[in-house]
Amino acid sequence: IELNAFVAYQREREAISDSAPARQLFNWCREAGLNARGLEHALLLRDRIGAVCRRLGLPWVEAEPAGNPEPVLRALTRGFFGQVSIFSSGLRG
Known part of the structure; x- marks a missing residue:
């Protein structure tokens, strides 16, 4: 990102x-x-x-160091997997 x-x-x-x-x-x-x-x-x-x-x-708070995308990527990944699990459980039943 x-x-x-x-x-x-x-x-x-x-x-x-x-x-x-x-x-x-x-x-x-x-x-x-x-x-x-x-x-x-x-x-x-x-x-x-x-x-x-x-x-x-x-x-x-600002990301440390400035411009470090890692916290954003981690947050997006956590949210992505949460959404995938919700979506996947809806497909099964």
């Missing part, structure tokens, strides 16, 4: 002028081979998760 693309998207999103930000960002994503809608959805989800953490008083 390449977290640098997400970070680059965030930086570009902040740097884009206010005149036509959606079109400029869409063009930047297309030129970079990125999916603007998917990245925007990822930002929305991150903000929602952060809000839930703050509401519950949970710490919001």
Whole structure:
């Protein structure tokens, strides 16, 4: 997983002028081979998760070292296997 693309998207999103930000960002994503809608959805989800953490008083910590994808990959793998087991049990009966 390449977290640098997400970070680059965030930086570009902040740097884009206010005149036509959606079109400029869409063009930047297309030129970079990125999916603007998917990245925007990822930002929305991150903000929602952060809000839930703050509401519950949970710490919001950065990955150590910065840019280390291993914690994200582990979390995705745990979730993936959980979903596969639920899906598989539904197929059997």
